[in-house]
Amino acid sequence: MPVLTYRDALNDALREEMERDPDVFLMGEEVAEYDGAYKVSRGLLEVFGDKRVVDTPITELGFAGLGVGAAMAGLRPVIEFMTFNFALLAIDQIVNNAAKMSYMSGGQFGVPIVFRGPSGAALQLASQHSQSFDSWYANVPGLKVVAPATPADAKGLLKASIRDNNPVIFLEGEMLYNTKGEVPDGDHVVPLGQAEAKREGSDVTLVCYSKSLIPTLKAADTLQNDSGISAEVVDIRTIRPLDTAMLVESVRKTNRCVIVEEGWPFSGIGAQLVDSIQQEAFDDLDAPLLRVTGADVPMPYNKKLERATKPTPQKVIDAVHRVTYTA
């Protein structure tokens, strides 16, 4: 199996889907001549030309809304936000138009569109360029929200998202682009709405997605080696629709659960996961559900302060000791 970076896996997905379907086009700031601010679209202009790889002005609301209209007219736009920090300028188009068009038209109009781009905490980019809005989008009926952690999932989920007939928010980990992993050959498609156990275990379930998979897997290794605690790591991969069944199945086995996420704690994704799990698995739980989250502050610039905001393996380990009463 070839080893690819997360960036190149995304590039492959875009290239393959654009080859497969002439209605798919990529639009955004710097996607064409500059090869993408994060080089995800490298080389696509050369292959597909400027009709299908479209540089835009800095006008997020405008090109997001234009994408919605193009999707209503039958195209399948992939709209790149240079980062999801800038997508706030477009959120009216995403929430009021893309998400609701099917419902408010009585099912007459679908909006098959992907809004994608880097998201999450970065490195020393300070408050406005380093944050997670996952729960904002996940809150909205009509949207699907996808957040892959590995190159294989990045490719397979992006292909599924482009083929989906609904608006998909595709959150790429800004710090994951250079990470490498095996990616299956051929038309590798990962269906939306399916979690995956990235590590089997029996004593505690650790739930995560996107970049939080990395500290979570490290914590699981350390727990095994240092304390003999066997942690199962479940990567939800798709935030909405959520694979509640798999989470519940894992928690029924381990009876304990810690949720790891990068976003702010209040009304975060983890809060929803806690609710979904306790409804189905309350009687199976031997400890409260705990969350490890980003700190409840705007992102500081200083490196040490910044590190203190993020989920780390040690924070995960501490939480596991609390739910296993081994502290």
Added chain:
Amino acid sequence: MTQVHTNAGLDSARTDFYRQLLRQMLLIRRFEEKAGEAYALGQIGGFCHLYIGQEAVAVGAIAALRDDDYVTSSYREHGHALARGMSSRSVMAELFGKATGCSKGKGGSMHLFDAELNFFGGHGIVGGQIPIAAGAAFAVKYRGGDQVSLCFFGEAAVNIGSFHETLNMASLWKLPAIFLVENNRYGMGTALERASAVADIAERATSYDMDAEVVDGMDVLATFEAMERAVHRARTDKTPTLLDVNTYRFVGHSMSDASHGTYRTLEEVEENKKNDPIGKLCARLLDDDLVTHKDIEEIDAEIIAEVEDAVAFAESSPEPEPEELFTDVYKD
């Protein structure tokens, strides 16, 4: 920019066309009067923005389109939906929230849609539909087609970001789009001059190197002719146009708004009513002996019967089934 009036005399060979314009304007007027009554009776809920006084804009503009062109509108869109060819029944039933409405009772007054007629809605956020219309135009260009995309919005939308962002993209990429400002002079109760540093809306087009025209929107033929020129530019020259179409709303902003009192005077409303677009077309057709009073009465009687049938249909239609609550959120 000065307004161009139509001075051409009427062409008797086009009598059927003129009668069709008259019929459509009358349909909208009678439909809206009935909708106002139904609202007062509690049969229609929520916000309801009537189009009375502005009929010539929707009718004149849409008459210049082909069936495969695209139309996108704001929340004051009952008139556009009817002029586009949606049935009185499906629109009225939607206002009544019934399962037989165009949007199955899930959209209401502000969200009328018809996929078969390329009618892209019915949008409730001021200016939110402007980039959507540009997206339809982008799709036309992408596929090498020759349709055009017409977008209606009020003059108050010219100060919102989506207007500027979209006009810039449309001109930059030469999209076959027509941005039609229904300038009824008030955004709710705020007069244009109190909201816009530049009150000459057509002047805004110069910022985007776009063609513009000022149009007498109380004259259905002037509106039609200006639209024909804009359609030609879009279809043949592949360039967008901004139309500043001057009109006047004879009724309040919505059902909760008195037609006059705080932000405009009764005298102003009465003065503008003398310029009624339906009355004006009738007078011209009568002057040129292209219709008789009896013809007009017959058309009006037909229209009244059609609207009464639409109300009866809406009243007798079923409510959406409870299961409908959870359908259409996602497409398969």
